[in-house]
Amino acid sequence: MSGVLRLDAVTKEYPRTGVAVRDVSFAVDKGEFVFLTGPSGSGKSTLLKLLSFAERPSQGDVKVSGFSSATLRDREIPQLRRRLGIVFQDFRLLTDRTVEANVAFALEVTGAAAGTIGTKVGRLLTQVGLASKATAMPHELSGGEQQRVAIARALANDPFLLLADEPTGNLDERATRGIVQLLREINALGTAVIMATHDLSLIMRSGYRYLELERGTLLYDGTDARRLTRHQ
Amino acid sequence: MRLAMREALLAFRRAPLLSALGITTIAFSLFAFGLFGLVTINIRDALRAVEDRVELRAFLVDGTTEDALATAMGDIGAFPEVREVGYVSSDSALVRSREELAEFSDVFDASVLPASIEVRLREGQRDPVTVQAVADRIATYPFIDDVRFGLEWVTKLYAVRTAAVYTGIGLGIVFALVAVIIIGSTIRMAVLARAREIEIMRLVGATNGFVRLPFLIEGTLKGMLGGVLAVGMAYLAHTAVSRMLFETVFFTPAQVGIGIAAGAALGFLGSLLSVGRHLRAVWRDA
Ligand SMILES: Nc1ncnc2c1ncn2[C@@H]1O[C@H](COP(=O)(O)OP(=O)(O)OP(=O)(O)O)[C@@H](O)[C@H]1O
Ligand SMILES: [Mg+2]
Numbered sequence: 078m079s080g081v082l083r084l085d086a087v088t089k090e091y092p093r094t095g096v097a098v099r100d101v102s103f104a105v106d107k108g109e110f111v112f113l114t115g116p117s118g119s120g121k122s123t124l125l126k127l128l129s130f131a132e133r134p135s136q137g138d139v140k141v142s143g144f145s146s147a148t149l150r151d152r153e154i155p156q157l158r159r160r161l162g163i164v165f166q167d168f169r170l171l172t173d174r175t176v177e178a179n180v181a182f183a184l185e186v187t188g189a190a191a192g193t194i195g196t197k198v199g200r201l202l203t204q205v206g207l208a209s210k211a212t213a214m215p216h217e218l219s220g221g222e223q224q225r226v227a228i229a230r231a232l233a234n235d236p237f238l239l240l241a242d243e244p245t246g247n248l249d250e251r252a253t254r255g256i257v258q259l260l261r262e263i264n265a266l267g268t269a270v271i272m273a274t275h276d277l278s279l280i281m282r283s284g285y286r287y288l289e290l291e292r293g294t295l296l297y298d299g300t301d302a303r304r305l306t307r308h309q
Numbered sequence: 310m311r312l313a314m315r316e317a318l319l320a321f322r323r324a325p326l327l328s329a330l331g332i333t334t335i336a337f338s339l340f341a342f343g344l345f346g347l348v349t350i351n352i353r354d355a356l357r358a359v360e361d362r363v364e365l366r367a368f369l370v371d372g373t374t375e376d377a378l379a380t381a382m383g384d385i386g387a388f389p390e391v392r393e394v395g396y397v398s399s400d401s402a403l404v405r406s407r408e409e410l411a412e413f414s415d416v417f418d419a420s421v422l423p424a425s426i427e428v429r430l431r432e433g434q435r436d437p438v439t440v441q442a443v444a445d446r447i448a449t450y451p452f453i454d455d456v457r458f459g460l461e462w463v464t465k466l467y468a469v470r471t472a473a474v475y476t477g478i479g480l481g482i483v484f485a486l487v488a489v490i491i492i493g494s495t496i497r498m499a500v501l502a503r504a505r506e507i508e509i510m511r512l513v514g515a516t517n518g519f520v521r522l523p524f525l526i527e528g529t530l531k532g533m534l535g536g537v538l539a540v541g542m543a544y545l546a547h548t549a550v551s552r553m554l555f556e557t558v559f560f561t562p563a564q565v566g567i568g569i570a571a572g573a574a575l576g577f578l579g580s581l582l583s584v585g586r587h588l589r590a591v592w593r594d595a
Contacts (some may be wrong), residue, residue, distance in 0.1 A: 152516075152517065154514075155511075155514040155515060155516045155517070156514070158511070158513060158514030159513070159514035160514075161514075163512055169505075169508070169509065169512070171505055171506060172505075182506075182513075183513040186510045186513060186519060187513060187514050187515055230509075231513075233513065234513065
């Protein structure tokens with residue numbers, strides 16, 4: 078078993094709001110698909126931020142790939158980010174440029190050779206099913222399509238881990254299913270996926286492993302979907 | 310690099326007024342340096358011309374013996390500050406006085422001109438303090454009646470030059486500080502205008518250096534433009550003075566180059582000082 082990431086007794090305390098994540102430990106293996114759930118404010122986003130090193134733990138150790146929060150210096154964070162894909166509920170596309178320019182941006186700013194970018198962007202857009210909308214502007218796309226663009230961008234540097242913070246939070250049922258299907262395809266190609274969601278039915282249908290947080294503590298880590306029916 | 314360049318140029322279009330303001334203050338900062346630099350250079354040239362003519366003239370008491378005179382001239386000629394010593398007889402003094410410098414004319418009584426020793430100093434030894442010191446030493450010879458020299462002129466020119474240097478440096482520094490602050494705030498605007506891009510750059514793993522680069526290029530370009538503008542203004546001032554008042558010299562190409570490079574450095578410094586701080590503010594919620 079090769080680990081993609083491991084948290085050891087991680088606590089995150091914010092100066093004004095207090096403890097957001099408390100003594101959380103878990104590990105994720107290569108190619109796994111893990112859901113992250115829990116009520117609003119339970120610490121899901123904080124946990125994902127710890128994994129992308131947007132935040133540092135107050136206590137404990139976060140290890141992602143070879144990088145450890147104990148030793149990683151700020152200037153080394155970009156190295157890690159290049160190996161991660163990150164998507165959000167609000168897509169975060171650059172609204173002043175086309176779909177393909179949005180995807181190309183991730184390659185341009187990480188120093189990809191100019192000659193390779195066009196081909197790569199075409200391939201990524203095909204992978205997310207948007208090849209025909211390459212020259213559209215983001216506002217001309219549906220929410221589901223915009224999220225696909227964001228996913229294509231996240232895949233630009235071939236991540237070993239994709240972090241998705243409620244990627245379907247703004248989408249209707251059909252678009253949600255499409256995005257989850259896409260994430261499963263990506264996962265099938267070997268990228269580990271951690272997806273935060275409020276949508277318990279998604280977890281139940283998938284049968285995948287899920288982590289449940291409550292007020293910052295890890296309440297459950299496993300695949301027993303029947304627990305969730307009690308929540309509903 | 311090309312991307313960074315493009316982004317930097319975009320910033321000019323986004324905030325043209327603030328950009329122009331930044332460029333102008335840099336230009337004024339360098340112009341202040343430059344103008345007083347020009348004054349200094351021109352005074353230096355004038356000083357050199359005057360200094361070449363600065364000589365000490367030691368008038369001899371009537372009836373000084375040839376022997377004493379020869380010994381004294383030998384002594385004085387051996388002073389480290391002295392380049393040349395000459396003897397001017399009573400007769401030749403009269404002839405020469407007509408061709409002499411205006412500033413020395415008052416020295417001579419038109420009818421009776423005593424014989425004198427003429428002392429020329431080495432270059433670099435012609436400042437007022439040295440001239441006075443040498444004069445004092447020569448005056449100790451018993452047969453020397455009086456030592457005269459164009460001290461007033463030299464002193465005045467030196468004073469003007471010193472004032473020009475300090476004024477130039479003082480004004481230049483004030484403008485430079487203002488320029489750094491203004492460049493800093495244009496960078497702040499530029500950072501805020503590009504907050505989304507910066508956030509995405511950070512998200513996908515662009516290095517800090519890469520994120521900073523467009524802002525540093527922007528600042529440096531503005532500084533360079535400011536430098537060019539300053540050179541232009543200084544040139545106008547130089548031509549105006551030359552045409553209307555008196556002939557002046559302008560900077561050498563190397564000095565012009567230094568001026569533009571100084572502008573670039575100012576712009577770079579201004580952006581470097583502010584970009585880190587403002588980027589951190591934008592990055593907080595990435
Ligand atoms: N940048 C921050 N500064 C201070 N406190 C924060 C910050 N981000 C989150 N918190 C606090 O940490 C706690 C957990 O927030 P977090 O965003 O991780 O919850 P979440 O599970 O993602 O919630 P939601 O489902 O609403 O997105 C909250 O109490 C919140 O106030
Ligand atoms: Mg959240």
